[in-house]
Amino acid sequence: MLRSLTFIVLLCLAPSLYGQSKKLPKRPKSPFNAGIIAGMNSSQLDGDYQSGYDKHGFSGGMQSTVFLNPALDLSIDLLFSQRGSKADSGSGGQNRVVNIHLNYAETNFLLNFLASRYEDGLPKFHIQAGLSYARLLSHRVKTFPYNNRVLIATLSERSSFTEIADHFNSDDFGVVGGAALHIGSHFTLSLRQNFSLKLLFNQEDIPERNNRSIRSFFIAIHGTYLFLNPYGKKKK
Template identity: 25%
Template sequence: MISGRLLFKNDFIFKKYVIFCILLLTIYHQHGISQSFKASVVAGTNMAQIDGDFLYGFKKTGLTAGGRISYPVTKNMFLNLELLYSERGSSVSYFEKNDSNKYSLRYLEIPLIFSIHDWFHEEKKYYIVRAEAGFSYGALFQLKVPPVVDENQFKKNDFSYILGLGFQFTKNIGLSLRYTRSINDMLDYNLPEPDGRNLRFRGYFITGRLEYSF
């Protein structure tokens, strides 16, 4: 349906993790754990696509925003836990207004990322570039789909892998580019193609985002 149904069970999960993120950031500032952990806020754009929907190209743009907590495993290696709001899906064109030609999916994402940093700035004391990889859990909490598609068949949980690169302009401000691809299918069943073969839905997207580290 095109109504944009809200998935209340996962919406509860969304609200719970938002509260958790706020509490974590409050503890971060009030109890001085910043000596070990580093907090960041991030915001950017997803350019998304779905394998199997016959809508080709990264033409569904959407917002991504959230926070990140980083823990230094070694001097230049970090373990990062993020909480993100993420808009995904697919579209026939970048500026498509007809909802019957696009899929709009909203997720709460919790990525766990391992990053390696290099090119140390001796004067300012920060690493300029990084490479990262990891996995992410996504909870679907709202969707709009074409009327010919049964929205009840969309899985509420998504598991993805992530590859990315980052660049720091200053000690606090950076830019990152990521590729995320779902490991599991988006639907609880496989849609048949006209020739009788099974068709799978699997999402993937490219993300560009700005990052501010405290």
């Protein structure tokens, strides 16, 4: 409900934000744009007995954009995306459980709401919200011997992560929220949070064991280079 209300508020605010500046062109000269996008994911898995966004991986591919009006556009990302979780090496490695490496083909559908502009009227800051779909391409699991006695007792009642990996869901659906800063007419920096709506592993898939379900979270930092300048050259 909170996400829906936030989305509605942003949608209502977008036209009023546009009205704050008369210098912004009524419509970009080109209704479309495309570019290359690259960056990194910092991810974690809820349910792996570990915490922290410690798993870092590459994220990159292509982006296409459709300008709906001067204050709103739709972007679609086609990405190769690495996620998962990483064991905590602190405390002498006593709490290390598992490393999980996940490779995805990911598609993001994002609405970008104009929040502020530069003095010349060009976009400066966008708020982003949307949905994502990803397909699991491959995975790799590495478990560690347990030194923590409490953890040993807990895990003895559950399946091994190697067994759980055989039941990983191939499809992932998520919600995305973030912000993008425009630097000039061609380059953008963005920060996004992705929350998976679908479990990576559902405990009901192995009903005879007392497993935890696993869900994915990750933060993505991207730099995007756009091929075109939709607003044309600046007037001297």
